[in-house]
Amino acid sequence: MTTTPPTPAATAVPLPAPHDNRCPFSPPPAYTEAARTSSVSRAELPDGSPCWLVTGYPEVRTVLSDRRFSADARHPAFPLFTPERRELFAENPSFIRLDDPEHARLRRMVTGDFLVKRVEAMRPGIQEIVDETLDRMTDGATEADLVGSFALPVPSLVICLLLGVPYEDREMFQSLSRTLLNTFAGVGEISRANDELLDYLGGLAAHKKEHPAEDILSRLAARDDLTLREIAATGILLLVAGHETTANMIGLSTVLLLDRPEQKAKLADPAALPGAVEELLRHTTIVHTGLPRVAVEDVELDGTLIRAGEGVFAMLSTANRDELMFGGEDRLPADDVDLDRDARRHLAFGFGVHQCLGQPLARAELQIALGTLFHRLPGLRLAVPHSELVFRPDSVVYGLKSLPVAW
Amino acid sequence: MQVSVDRDRCCSSGLCALNAPEIFDQDEQDGRVMLRQTVFRPGQFADIRLAGELCPCGAITVTEGVSPADGTADAQAGTGS
Ligand code: HEM
Ligand code: SF4
Numbered sequence: 013m014t015t016t017p018p019t020p021a022a023t024a025v026p027l028p029a030p031h032d033n034r035c036p037f038s039p040p041p042a043y044t045e046a047a048r049t050s051s052v053s054r055a056e057l058p059d060g061s062p063c064w065l066v067t068g069y070p071e072v073r074t075v076l077s078d079r080r081f082s083a084d085a086r087h088p089a090f091p092l093f094t095p096e097r098r099e100l101f102a103e104n105p106s107f108i109r110l111d112d113p114e115h116a117r118l119r120r121m122v123t124g125d126f127l128v129k130r131v132e133a134m135r136p137g138i139q140e141i142v143d144e145t146l147d148r149m150t151d152g153a154t155e156a157d158l159v160g161s162f163a164l165p166v167p168s169l170v171i172c173l174l175l176g177v178p179y180e181d182r183e184m185f186q187s188l189s190r191t192l193l194n195t196f197a198g199v200g201e202i203s204r205a206n207d208e209l210l211d212y213l214g215g216l217a218a219h220k221k222e223h224p225a226e227d228i229l230s231r232l233a234a235r236d237d238l239t240l241r242e243i244a245a246t247g248i249l250l251l252v253a254g255h256e257t258t259a260n261m262i263g264l265s266t267v268l269l270l271d272r273p274e275q276k277a278k279l280a281d282p283a284a285l286p287g288a289v290e291e292l293l294r295h296t297t298i299v300h301t302g303l304p305r306v307a308v309e310d311v312e313l314d315g316t317l318i319r320a321g322e323g324v325f326a327m328l329s330t331a332n333r334d335e336l337m338f339g340g341e342d343r344l345p346a347d348d349v350d351l352d353r354d355a356r357r358h359l360a361f362g363f364g365v366h367q368c369l370g371q372p373l374a375r376a377e378l379q380i381a382l383g384t385l386f387h388r389l390p391g392l393r394l395a396v397p398h399s400e401l402v403f404r405p406d407s408v409v410y411g412l413k414s415l416p417v418a419w
Numbered sequence: 420m421q422v423s424v425d426r427d428r429c430c431s432s433g434l435c436a437l438n439a440p441e442i443f444d445q446d447e448q449d450g451r452v453m454l455r456q457t458v459f460r461p462g463q464f465a466d467i468r469l470a471g472e473l474c475p476c477g478a479i480t481v482t483e484g485v486s487p488a489d490g491t492a493d494a495q496a497g498t499g500s
Contacts, residue, residue, distance in 0.1 A: 057474070076475075077475060077476070077477065116430070119430065119431075120431070120449045120450075123430075123431035123449050123450035124448050124449050124450055126431075126433070126445065126450065127431075127433060127445045127447070127450045128433040128437050128440075128445060129438045129444075129445065143420075196489075231451065232453055356469070356473065357472070357473065361432075362475075363475045364430075364475050364476065365430045365475070366430075367430065367432045367475040367476075368432075369431075369432075371432065371433065371434075372433050372437065375437075409438075
């Protein structure tokens with residue numbers, strides 16, 4: 013058993029580690045290598061402070077579901093790429109960075125909006141949004157940027173409707189969201205973006221208190237046990253998580269499938285769509301920088317002692333490539349896409365009490381968007397060489413900056 | 420097989436209702452788990468085990484083995500097929 017605390021040793025894995033440009037769909041080689049030798053490795057944050065990298069499937073599940081690990085970013089040892097952001101979390105925490113019972117109190121105010129049954133009832137509406145967005149994209153054109161004309165508009169329109177945010181304001185909130193998710197944005201830039209979004213959503217909520225409509229912000233505004241700041245912080249979380257994630261999944265999944273015509277052909281069967289989307293979620297794991305937590309008690313993890321007050325990153329990407337979990341004799345290796353794989357045990361949505369609240373919605377959006385895209389545009393292809401695709405390694409949510417396609 | 424759910428632990432992920440909709444439902448208000456059945460057919464066991472394994476909050480406890488109620492259900496399912 014290792015009992016020494018993590019020190020910035022020469023072998024520490026630098027976080028966040030760079031992707032290998034030659035295989036942009038694989039986790040950074042530094043993580044894969046660390047995962048090969050141990051499920052818990054030493055790592056180092058950009059400011060030189062030590063933390064742990066947890067890469068094994070069972071260990072990632074433990075970190076995310078064991079109460080001895082906290083998600084409260086106000087903890088002085090909570091691992092952050094830019095520690096200056098701690099103040100931002102302290103001022104306006106949203107529930108993704110709080111522990112129970114505070115987390116549960118706020119999360120439960122919106123869990124009713126994302127019931128599996130409720131999202132199933134939204135499917136015709138989502139289908140309509142997908143159809144209309146494709147109509148606009150293809151109208152008189154044979155080429156487009158799929159990110160800007162399809163992948164981003166679809167989930168943005170859906171979350172705007174649900175929250176009660178005017179879609180006309182998309183350029184503002186899409187650009188501010190990108191700043192918030194940028195790993196290396198300066199603290200001044202981040203805090204301006206955060207303040208702007210807080211003011212914007214706070215203003216909307218105040219308006220809806222007087223003029224309620226059928227949406228989440230109106231319902232939250234009508235409660236007397238929430239402050240306007242709390243509503244705005246929840247609003248930012250739902251708005252940002254609600255569009256950036258699905259958008260990037262659509263973009264990356266499209267490239268993966270265009271590269272694999274034999275896999276793409278399987279989408280022709282509507283019954284194959286749900287399983288295919290689970291496999292794409294697993295393989296892509298867009299939350300590629302891992303989930304940060306801090307140990308609040310000593311924990312032994314696969315023979316390594318993690319002490320109270322030490323930070324850890326739970327790496328969903330390496331856990332999701334675990335050959336024991338996802339491989340199998342009749343399956344392609346876990347490093348490849350195999351739409352016939354049973355990928356339901358993937359951790360792309362996290363694990364534990366913070367597991368993605370929007371997952372039923374994300375599943376429905378991805379099934380409908382990808383199913384419809386390939387059905388309506390059977391000749392869809394990349395309009396630039398593969399090597400010219402521009403990825404976004406500097407974002408917490410991995411993806412493509414743009415995706416030029418033709419059909 | 421016996422199944423119990425702990426609504427205090429449930430974080431409304433919806434995974435149980437997605438993967439075993441015959442057995443698990445979600446409360447309309449806050450999405451917390453509700454059991455739709457207490458007696459299970461062997462044909463449902465695989466879905467139930469998966470739901471227990473996938474529950475992110477440890478809110479579903481699956482106990483293998485035959486309870487008196489189960490015995491009847493198993494026997495019925497057995498003779499029916
Ligand atoms: C493919 C799409 C998506 C992926 C891969 C994804 C992934 C994740 C992950 C990994 C977490 C856990 C964060 C942590 O534990 O620190 C999370 C949390 C969350 N996600 Fe998603 N997400 C997606 C789509 C969405 C959508 C469409 C929404 C819609 C509103 C959403 C809302 C949330 C919220 C509110 C949380 C915080 C939950 C909590 O802390 O209790 N996500 N998501
Ligand atoms: S899977 Fe677990 S946490 Fe999710 S709804 Fe069911 S019981 Fe609740």
